[in-house]
Amino acid sequence: MKRRELLAASAGLLALPALRAQTGPVRILVGAPAGGTTDTMARTLGVELGKILGRPVVVENRPGAGGNIAADAVAKAAPDGNTLLMSFTSHAINASLYASLPFDPEKDFTPLTMVSTSPAVLVAHPSLPANSLQELIALAKARPGKLNFAIGSVGSSVHLAGDAFKMMSGAYIVNIPYRGTAPAMQDVLAGQVEMMFANVGNAQAYLRAGKLKALGVTSPRRLAAFPEVPAIGEVLPGYESSAWFGLFGPGRMSPELAKHLSDAARQAIATSEVRRRIEAEGATPVGNSPDEFARFVHAEIQRWAKVVKFSGARPE
Template identity: 50%
Template sequence: MQRRDFLGLLAAAAIWPRAAQAAAVTRMMVGATPGGGTDLVARALAAELEQRLKQSFIVENRGGAAGNIAAMAVAKADPDGGTLLLSYTSHAINPALFDKKPFDPLKDFTPISLIASSPLVLVSRPDLGVGNVRELIALAKSRPGKLSLAVAGVGSANHLAGEMFKREAGIEMISVPYKGAAPAVADVVACQADLLLGNVATVQPLLQAGKIKGLGVSTAQRLPSMPELAPIAEVVPNFDYSSWYGLLGPAGMPADTVGQLGKAVRTAVASPAMRKRLQGEGLVPVGSDAAEFTRFLQSEIARWAKVVALTGTRVG
């Protein structure tokens, strides 16, 4: 081995492998069950990081309490880089949603990187008789309290965005809670529910098959994968809500470990393979640095707190 190669390996060992020495396997905690969007992002990222950091990353699912169980485990973990959290939007929503707050979403964690965002799509049962958001609002106003909105999880970003849509559009609809996106969208397909505000990955195959009707997207701009659907904001000004996924560690992680891990995450998210994987699931790759993710979290916590207050949503 040449001297410069040896020095390169030595320098690398002084940064990220400090965490690797403390934990032979890095656990990536996921506050959701296997097979969902959060789990998919976690496993794709873990595989990429293993290649780049030559360190084992194991995804550990701890669903329940809207992600709080997994988050609490990470908040209590040693800040050596051996335990990480693949968080999602609920991390910013839960502080305002739950009466009992088991942790502080910022002070008890070290933000590392925002991985991706997940736009929402407003869809209807195929025979509802409307083709866009403007027509839906007109129908809802003519039949106040008669239309139903399927809700995939009380207190989720999808639920709260749906409540804000009703509020800002000035319409009355019945929100019907379901235990997850699968049964919610199934009832829309079966015409047992009228509407759903769902993630792209959930609704796109059904849209393509003609089993549901797309009405609009939750982002300020049209989505490249669905250019025919106009933003809801064109009818309901400033309507802009998306889910997201980010990587956090326990509070007090060493700056050099955070920097090395964040760099690996950004490189992974920018890679053609992972971008294709994320975009194939309807996600928008981001890959921010720690400071950007910290600012994003601060703004999201404040924004969702206002939404929870305006909608009066509580979990307990």
């Protein structure tokens, strides 16, 4: 073993007992209100993560500015593993959605692991005279500007899922913004707006009750829960728009500490209880390495920048 590698390995071995000796709480900051999916992911992970680390894990909600308030606090925190961030797709979207940010979404964070991914489904009121993606695209092109998408939050992953659909299909569909997913969904259920992209967990009860119909899912492949619903990528090759949730630390965190926390989080994600809770949210557990997650975040920032530019979206 080379001297440099030996020193690095020795540093790692010395660091881990010190990490395990810490007794104070680990704080996971969440840039979304309590009760939402991001909050649920943090609390679900936090219970098992605390057992593995042998330390209490406390979730703190700091909603606002599309997750930027919580992210800024973590970016400025000491890289000692005591303050972490449970973030979501907006972490990548905000890099281009906002004209300026008080932090760099890559340099000021240490990606630890992706916790889960959550596809969306394109749902429509049963009265919409289109029962397939091909029929919808043809209808939208025949009636440019006459069909509408309800969107619960400007700049959200489900908003941009719709704009990516329009960008790739060439269909002109008007966005109708709402103050939240619930009122947007209610107007689609009432037939006031024809359709929307919604998280699978939010839509599945209405789909099974026949109150809405599904035209496509945003995942790369069809979902086991709805095998008859095509992936949009089957009609628009290359289309994919799943939301994701991930655990970050502040930037400048040592590789040894990042690996320690990532390994603990991935062990927690692999437990049957955490997997069950994640799947109950209509999401898929992941648990990848810091390097894999870092490469993913970099690619996401580049990918969403193109959609944000097309959409012309700006923060509310």
